[in-house]
Amino acid sequence: MSAISKKFRKLISKGMQIPIDVTLGLPRVTMIGHLHVYIENHQGILSFTPERVHLRLTDGELIVVGQNMIIKAILPEELILEGTIDEIKHV
Amino acid sequence: MSKKTWLGTVVTTIEGEEVESFINACTSQNIQFMNVERTSMTSIRAVILIEDVRKFRKIARKRGLVIRFLERDGMYVIKERSKKRFGFIIGIVAFCVALGLLSQLVWKVDIEGASPLVEQDVREWAEQEGLKVGQPQWRLAPEADIQQRVTEEVEGATWIGVEKIGTKYQFRVVEQHLAEEQEQLTPRHLIANKNGVIQQMYVENGRAVVKSNDVVQKGELLVSGLIGREGEETAIAAKGEVMAETWYQGTVEAPLQLTGIASTGETKNQYTFSWNEYSFVFWGKDAQDEYEQFHTETDQLALPLGFVSVPLPIERTTYEQRDTMTIEYSEDEAIGHAVSIGKNHLEQQLDNDAKIIAENILQTQTDNGKVKLSIHYQVVENIVQVAPIQQGD
Numbered sequence: 359m360s361a362i363s364k365k366f367r368k369l370i371s372k373g374m375q376i377p378i379d380v381t382l383g384l385p386r387v388t389m390i391g392h393l394h395v396y397i398e399n400h401q402g403i404l405s406f407t408p409e410r411v412h413l414r415l416t417d418g419e420l421i422v423v424g425q426n427m428i429i430k431a432i433l434p435e436e437l438i439l440e441g442t443i444d445e446i447k448h449v
Numbered sequence: 450m451s452k453k454t455w456l457g458t459v460v461t462t463i464e465g466e467e468v469e470s471f472i473n474a475c476t477s478q479n480i481q482f483m484n485v486e487r488t489s490m491t492s493i494r495a496v497i498l499i500e501d502v503r504k505f506r507k508i509a510r511k512r513g514l515v516i517r518f519l520e521r522d523g524m525y526v527i528k529e530r531s532k533k534r535f536g537f538i539i540g541i542v543a544f545c546v547a548l549g550l551l552s553q554l555v556w557k558v559d560i561e562g563a564s565p566l567v568e569q570d571v572r573e574w575a576e577q578e579g580l581k582v583g584q585p586q587w588r589l590a591p592e593a594d595i596q597q598r599v600t601e602e603v604e605g606a607t608w609i610g611v612e613k614i615g616t617k618y619q620f621r622v623v624e625q626h627l628a629e630e631q632e633q634l635t636p637r638h639l640i641a642n643k644n645g646v647i648q649q650m651y652v653e654n655g656r657a658v659v660k661s662n663d664v665v666q667k668g669e670l671l672v673s674g675l676i677g678r679e680g681e682e683t684a685i686a687a688k689g690e691v692m693a694e695t696w697y698q699g700t701v702e703a704p705l706q707l708t709g710i711a712s713t714g715e716t717k718n719q720y721t722f723s724w725n726e727y728s729f730v731f732w733g734k735d736a737q738d739e740y741e742q743f744h745t746e747t748d749q750l751a752l753p754l755g756f757v758s759v760p761l762p763i764e765r766t767t768y769e770q771r772d773t774m775t776i777e778y779s780e781d782e783a784i785g786h787a788v789s790i791g792k793n794h795l796e797q798q799l800d801n802d803a804k805i806i807a808e809n810i811l812q813t814q815t816d817n818g819k820v821k822l823s824i825h826y827q828v829v830e831n832i833v834q835v836a837p838i839q840q841g842d
Contacts (some may be wrong), residue, residue, distance in 0.1 A: 434477060
């Protein structure tokens with residue numbers, strides 16, 4: 359995303375009061391206790407083990423660390439992780 | 450989230466390098482994964498939709514991965530299974546069809562409120578119309594038509610209602626009660642047909658000559674048919690009821706000992722197979738030697754199947770043991786019997802409205818193994834008898 363486009367989208371987001379994740383395609387991460395993690399706007403899996411899930415985002419990567427994790431469901435833009443979640447890192 | 454998972458899902462294992470990028474490739478082609486688990490360093494296990502299997506396999510082959518499909522679930526499985534159990538499905542369908550068809554038959558014809566004679570007529574009419582057990586209902590006319598026609602065509606009924614209740618046809622008959630024709634009565638008196646003491650009188654037409662507690666002799670005038678002022682009487686038909694106490698006397702005998710043949714209750718069955726002229730006993734060959742005295746009954750066995758019964762070529766002969774029995778009565782018992790026999794006899798002779806009000810045993814005699822009673826009865830009955838008035842008297 360070019361810098362101008364980014365600025366324009368931020369402006370629209372501010373002016374029209376639309377959440378920033380919609381206009382900029384940023385990830386939205388929702389946690390339900392330490393049982394579930396919903397990740398919207400992901401860009402694919404980089405690696406996946408029961409202890410560590412590594413995802414690609416529009417800008418950067420997301421690392422989820424936990425135990426006995428499975429991918430409950432995966433759709434083109436949505437992903438649900440289930441297990442015991444210990445840590446979420448945005449890098 | 451999940452689209453159409455109920456349509457069918459399949460468990461699959463994927464083995465090979467770079468499984469993650471394979472999943473990414475699949476997701477970008479709109480293949481949905483569920484319950485993705487890592488089973489080893491190089492393999493995962495996931496659930497995918499059956500409708501995606503073709504796309505999924507194509508991508509896997511391109512990347513040189515080994516995929517395996519395990520158990521399936523959902524509608525797809527039911528569909529596949531039902532293909533295998535075709536006979537079962539046919540059975541279900543056939544059952545439903547049979548149930549539907551059978552519920553369209555007539556299973557019962559009920560006639561209500563008719564005397565046996567009219568009921569017979571209605572039943573015959575219905576049978577001739579095809580309205581009988583086992584007939585399909587769709588061949589029959591609507592109830593309203595049946596009702597109209599049966600009311601017109603069956604005599605002896607004023608109105609016959611026809612109603613269909615499920616598989617049953619209900620006829621409700623209202624019978625005709627023709628008003629009794631008023632009999633043309635000729636002028637007459639009422640006289641006594643027995644000696645007695647008058648208890649109660651009810652005079653409809655005429656002039657009462659006697660009153661309650663009067664003693665009347667046989668032939669005495671009770672109600673006169675001549676009414677009006679003396680000298681210019683008109684003769685009418687006297688009508689009425691005179692209840693009077695009358696007396697009867699009779700002798701009855703009852704035995705002290707009764708001998709007869711009766712069943713002991715023991716039976717034995719013999720079964721015979723018979724087809725045309727050929728027959729042989731296949732069960733209970735020695736039945737006739739079993740008892741000294743017996744009574745036999747033979748009937749043909751049949752297999753009941755709904756409203757028809759199919760006769761079987763098997764005859765059953767039942768041997769009933771009989772024995773000569775003697776019953777001894779005490780004198781009191783014999784007297785009791787005699788009294789009830791006497792009462793029955795008398796009741797048979799009397800009219801319906803007569804009532805025995807008292808019975809007295811006058812004499813008891815026992816000889817030759819018999820009890821002989823002489824009984825006196827007091828009865829209240831109608832003693833009216835008609836006596837025509839000779840015109841011109």
